[in-house]
Amino acid sequence: MKNFNVNVTQQSKARMPETTITFPIGLRNNINLLILVHFVFFTWYLISGPNGLIGQYWSNGTFNHFVNYNVPATYSLQHIQWQTFTSIFTYQFVHLNASEFLLSISMLWLFGNLLITKIGSAKTILLYFSFVALSAIVYNLSHLLFPIFSGPRGLLDGAFSGVLGVMTTTVYFYGTYQLRVSDKIKIELWIIYVVAILLSLFFVYEHNLAYIIVYITGIYLGVKVAEVIQRSDKQASAGSFT
Numbered sequence: 001m002k003n004f005n006v007n008v009t010q011q012s013k014a015r016m017p018e019t020t021i022t023f024p025i026g027l028r029n030n031i032n033l034l035i036l037v038h039f040v041f042f043t044w045y046l047i048s049g050p051n052g053l054i055g056q057y058w059s060n061g062t063f064n065h066f067v068n069y070n071v072p073a074t075y076s077l078q079h080i081q082w083q084t085f086t087s088i089f090t091y092q093f094v095h096l097n098a099s100e101f102l103l104s105i106s107m108l109w110l111f112g113n114l115l116i117t118k119i120g121s122a123k124t125i126l127l128y129f130s131f132v133a134l135s136a137i138v139y140n141l142s143h144l145l146f147p148i149f150s151g152p153r154g155l156l157d158g159a160f161s162g163v164l165g166v167m168t169t170t171v172y173f174y175g176t177y178q179l180r181v182s183d184k185i186k187i188e189l190w191i192i193y194v195v196a197i198l199l200s201l202f203f204v205y206e207h208n209l210a211y212i213i214v215y216i217t218g219i220y221l222g223v224k225v226a227e228v229i230q231r232s233d234k235q236a237s238a239g240s241f242t
Contacts (some may be wrong), residue, residue, distance in 0.1 A: 023115075030121045031112040034128070035105050038159060041093040042101050088136040089129070094157040099203035104159040107196050111163070111170040114189075119172055119229060124166070127225065131165030131218060138217045142210040160204045167193055168222025169229070198216050 027033050095101035108128070114206045139156045175190035197215075205211050 001185050012160050021035075029113075029124050031109060031116065034125065035068055035109060038093060038101070038105055039097070042095040042098075043092065045096075046098075054120040054205030088133050091157050092132050092159045092162055096157055096161070097203065100158045100160060100200075103196065103199055103203055104163050107167055108159065108163045110192070111167045114174055115166060118170075127169065131221065132159070134221065135155045135161035135214045135218055136164075138213050139210050142213045156214070158204060160200050161218055162226070164197070164200075164215065165222040165225070167196065168219050169226045171227030172223060173230075 025032060027036060036102055095104070112128065115127075118129075136156060139161075152216065170194045172188055175188070175193070177189050179189060180186050180187040
């Protein structure tokens with residue numbers, strides 16, 4: 001398996017040794033496999049969407065109708081159908097613009113692989129899908145709680161809401177670490193985290209109060225999950241000394 005090495009250093013007054021974290025770039029890595037699935041869906045939607053290369057051949061067919069009305073997470077006060085529930089998991093694969101796709105996937109690759117070094121691959125993927133589902137549930141429920149502000153119907157698409165939870169959990173453990181870009185340039189991971197959120201306000205956020213609620217929920221749950229992991233690690237360490 002081919003690897004890509006990322007050098008990180010823990011920020012401290014004392015000089016800390018640099019740690020090299022190996023990021024596999026092959027498909028045996030679950031994060032990379034998930035990214036490939038996102039890329040396939042993004043490419044297909046790009047060429048078959050209303051403005052895509054073959055969009056005109058699908059405009060009156062069933063494919064685009066299925067994607068537009070069944071895949072993104074939407075909520076209507078008047079209509080609750082089976083796709084309201086299936087879209088809780090499928091909306092993440094609908095990337096309506098390249099900027100959101102690149103932001104979401106790059107952050108998933110960086111923070112997801114870092115989190116793998118802490119809790120393992122399977123738990124990281126499970127955590128990501130959990131954040132995806134919870135974000136959609138919160139988004140839909142917000143229309144019941146705040147119908148005036150968020151409107152009777154909305155659309156949630158893209159992977160960033162799920163990625164945000166993974167990012168938050170990762171930053172909880174690695175926020176003080178510095179990513180070495182070059183010999184002279186090192187960027188703290190918490191800065192990358194904040195910049196990514198700010199960029200998402202331009203590329204992901206759709207001026208809907210429900211998005212703000214999803215963001216707050218993702219950050220809050222990301223911290224809570226990290227606290228549970230940290231508490232579990234402390235208990236395991238204490239048990240090993242008894």
